Amino acid sequence: MNAVDGGVTAPAGFRASGVRAGIKPSSKKEDCALIVSDAPAAVAGVFTRNLMRSACVEWDIERCRAGHARAYFINSGNANAATGAPGAADVRATAGMVAEGLGLAADEVCISSTGVIGVPLPMDRIAEGVKGCIAALPDADAADDARASGGADAARAIMTTDTVPKEMAVEVALSAGTVRIGAIAKGAGMIAPNMATMICAITTDAAVEPKPLADLVYRAATVSFNQMCVDNDTSTSDTVLCLANGRAGVGPLEPGSADFEAFAEAFIAVCRETAKNLVRDGEGASKFVEIVVSGAASDGDAKTVARAVAVSQLCKTAFFGEDPNWGRFACAAGYAGVAFEPGRLAMWIDEVQLMAGGQAAEYREEDAAAVMQRPEFQLRIEIGDGPGRAEFWTSDLSHEYVTINADYRT
Amino acid sequence: MNAVDGGVTAPAGFRASGVRAGIKPSSKKEDCALIVSDAPAAVAGVFTRNLMRSACVEWDIERCRAGHARAYFINSGNANAATGAPGAADVRATAGMVAEGLGLAADEVCISSTGVIGVPLPMDRIAEGVKGCIAALPDADAADDARASGGADAARAIMTTDTVPKEMAVEVALSAGTVRIGAIAKGAGMIAPNMATMICAITTDAAVEPKPLADLVYRAATVSFNQMCVDNDTSTSDTVLCLANGRAGVGPLEPGSADFEAFAEAFIAVCRETAKNLVRDGEGASKFVEIVVSGAASDGDAKTVARAVAVSQLCKTAFFGEDPNWGRFACAAGYAGVAFEPGRLAMWIDEVQLMAGGQAAEYREEDAAAVMQRPEFQLRIEIGDGPGRAEFWTSDLSHEYVTINADYRT
Structure with missing residues (x-):
């Protein structure tokens, strides 16, 4: 396993973008992020156990149950939590807009929102964010640096009180070839046992079936995101979501095989290092x-x-x-x-x-x-x-x- | 039930004092307190559930099991917790010194210590504190204001990061006469569910047998000291201890009687108001x-x-x-x-x-x-x-x- 540059766009077949749509008017930075897989991908996630979980968490749980997705849209500045039935409708509408712009079905789109709780999503701003993110996506055959830059924009866009964006990627040599795993994450406050006000998007160009991918995400979260805290609050939005698109041409990786274990080890390492980075950049943290x-x-x-x-x-x-x-x-x-x-x-x-x-x-x-x-x-x-x-x-x-x-x- | 002036010396037959012995050298205030009952008293308490509880908590639990005590010595500036077998020996030695000075048996003396954890008790300072407290005790027939002043000294002596001393007392008219309940307390930090780094000494001149007194202290703590927090830390020293000496000539109060319930209501009110005062004066509290x-x-x-x-x-x-x-x-x-x-x-x-x-x-x-x-x-x-x-x-x-x-x- 070697570290490589970049984050979610380091694995093959992923593009990303981040734009500012003014969701939190007082913030000047990007607040909408989009990650797109150029091929159908397995999807798996772990989510907050908070009863007051946001409407988008409910939506993503359904996507993970189905096991396949193509795109992941994330906004910061508003958590769309404690927003009732209108909040759920806003999630569906957002997924619909992303799907329409990308030529996908709405149920191929995952959604996360992070920020203030209890305030309706400003849907005009979200619409602008979706449009902007799609327009800003590099072409599928764009050069590596354009793809890397889109990934970095996405990493910035999901930040709330984070002081630095968190991106990392690794490369793992397996018997049949090399695969990559990339991640972006945001955290900062509400970092608690059983996750936090954190979002971590993980991509890989390995081919892994949804069920073993789900098991691996759970196993990795147990020894990473579930053993950290900044304060002791568990947010309404905590999400770790992974898309595996197989574009490396390696796999599908069979659970129990040496290749799967080598992949799992790298996957867990990415989660652990990302979790540590979230604590290091915890709100007000100096230690x-x-x-x-x-x-x-x-x-x-x-x-x-x-x-x-x-x-x-x-x-x-x-x-x-x-x-x-x-x-x-x-x-x-x-x-x-x-x-x-x-x-x-x-x-x-x-x-x-x-x-x-x-x-x-x-x-x-x-x-x-x-x-x-x-x-x-x-x-x-x-x-x-x-x-x-x-x-x-x-x-x-x-x-x-x-x-x-x-x-x-x- | 009416509020009356004073604290632990408001009930008949209790005297108290507080002196400075320099247990925490940087502090200029009183740090040793003594409460003495002029008659044998029933004793009951509730204590921290922390495994690392201090040696004096172990000692007091034994005193409460026996059900009778005459004196209660408290020092601030050092918790005598995580001090091992030497810490337990220091508690016995302190109780022995108090007993000797007052002409009591050592097992009639309860002990509390509050302050820094893990540092051996400075026994030369404690000896000075015991001697000073005994010398400063008003006479048994002293005027009310001298007795009140001793109680106030004790209230100050048990403070650590408290900004104000906490004393209160009430008077309750029962069918056979009037009884009083008085309390002093310290709290400030480590105020948590299931008590806190708090000590509350309660006195009453009602006659109550040890068993119903223990039940009442537990019942009162449940709706007072066990429903408050400042931070969420449960200390090694938390203690609520009550001495009931019957000097009002009323009782013994029988559980289930109207008099007992009137007394219990007043007792609970004293605990609730004291607990609220601890939170109001919680470390850094402005709300x-x-x-x-x-x-x-x-x-x-x-x-x-x-x-x-x-x-x-x-x-x-x-x-x-x-x-x-x-x-x-x-x-x-x-x-x-x-x-x-x-x-x-x-x-x-x-x-x-x-x-x-x-x-x-x-x-x-x-x-x-x-x-x-x-x-x-x-x-x-x-x-x-x-x-x-x-x-x-x-x-x-x-x-x-x-x-x-x-x-x-x-």
Whole structure:
């Protein structure tokens, strides 16, 4: 597996574009993105578990059930959530417009919306965005740089409070040839266990049937997007959607084969790196902290403890304050709801051991402080002798987070 | 029931004091408090469910099991948590010193510690605090104002990041005479469901047997200290402890009697008002918000939804930003894990209806903004037609919270 330039248009047979339609009037950047596959593609996704999920999530779940799609339209600036029956009608209308412009059927078009909740989609702006995106699409035989530029426009268009666009792509050599996987994502706030206010669009030119693709997306999300948090809010719009169009001429990849596993490994790596990038660019984040919990009875128990530390406001403000206040980390572990022997707790930040046998280890305060000053570090907590282990990625809680979220709608 | 002046020394037969022993060297205020009953008293408490609970919590649980106590010593500045076997020995030593100074047995002395976790108790300072507190106790026959002043000193001594001391007392007329209930409390951060980094000492001169007293403390905590949050962290030290000494000459109060219920009502009112005061003075809090959820299948379901909204960082920053961003409130309700029909959701802030039928209600933005600008308001969420109802008290998430907690140890 090698990293290659670009994002969703790095795999063969995908084009993309991004334009500004003024959906959030105060924003000057692109807010509509379109990804198109030049061939029929398998589609699979994982979605928010929030009951108040947006109408477009309902729509995409149907598309994934059918298993095939050709296009994916995403707008930022408005989540089209808590908008009732009119919101659902707006999704159908948007898909219809995209389909008409591309000569597809509406049920070949997936839709995501991210932004403010509870405000009707401005459909005149959306219509303009759809038209603009289709007009801006490079030709199918366009040069690589034109295709790459369209992908980059799409990555910018889906951003909300993100400070940098997130794109990545890899290439994997399989026995029958080479395939690529590309992704763009947006995240920033509402980054929580079981996804976030995040959208990740993944493309691949491998041929994978819808069912194994769906299994793989789920498997990858479990060890990437579902083990991160910025705040602890699960949004109405969280979506990871993958289109696999087979244009590399390799496959179909059979689950269980060595090629499938090599592909899966690369796919999971793309999801993990993308998830980490979302946390690194979390709202107001100045730290990236990897929490690793080991010695639990099960991986699930370990994840529960890791999550409790990762979402704790007191731990996150200690990260921000660069304060090795390990009592807070131990305290959060203690209320996670997982049984362990307090006198067995051990803890490290990178190379410095803070706790042993449930109390302070011998360490120099300045060594601990030096680790906390790093922009990225690992907090390891051992709660016993069990085989269970999990990791969780989190950011700090900063003044900037409060500022961003106190003023979000304005 | 009438409010009366004072706190834990308002009921007959209780004396208290508070002195500075320098447990947290950087603090200039009192940090050791002592409450003494002049007669044997029933004792009952509720405690943190955190596995990493402090050694003094273990000690107090034993005292409550035995059912009787005479004195309660509390220090701030150090939680004596995650301190292992030496921490437990320090609790026994402290109780021994108090007992010796007062002519009691060590197992008649309850102990609480609150402050930084993981640092051994400075026992020389504690010894000085015990000695100072005993010396500062008013005489048993001292005038009311001297007894009140001792209670106020104790209320100040237990504060950590609190900005104001919390004392309250009430008087209840029962068929056989009048009894009083008094309380002091500290809270501020780590205020979470299932209590907080909080300590509440309650005294009463009513006569109540240990078992009904324990049931009442539990019942009162459920509708007061267990339905509030500032952040979502449950500390190692949370304690609500009540001493009932019967010095009013009324009772013993029999559970089920009209007198007991009148007493219980007043007791619960003291706990609820104290809990609200803790949230009002939560770390960095500039708002007090009462979340009320109704229409749930059960009270438990309603509490789960109310808690999800109350602890959401995004909701709390919206409160701070005075932004009626109801999409966030609906979103938090949606991920609470309680099944409801999204199209049934309705929402109000005080008199302004924000949502009806799962989408925006018709309201004027300036009316909603005006409510959000109030220092206290109610957010009501109706999720269906069921009989379940719950309330939850929360504060906003402000810059001040981040500042306080990023710099706590220094």
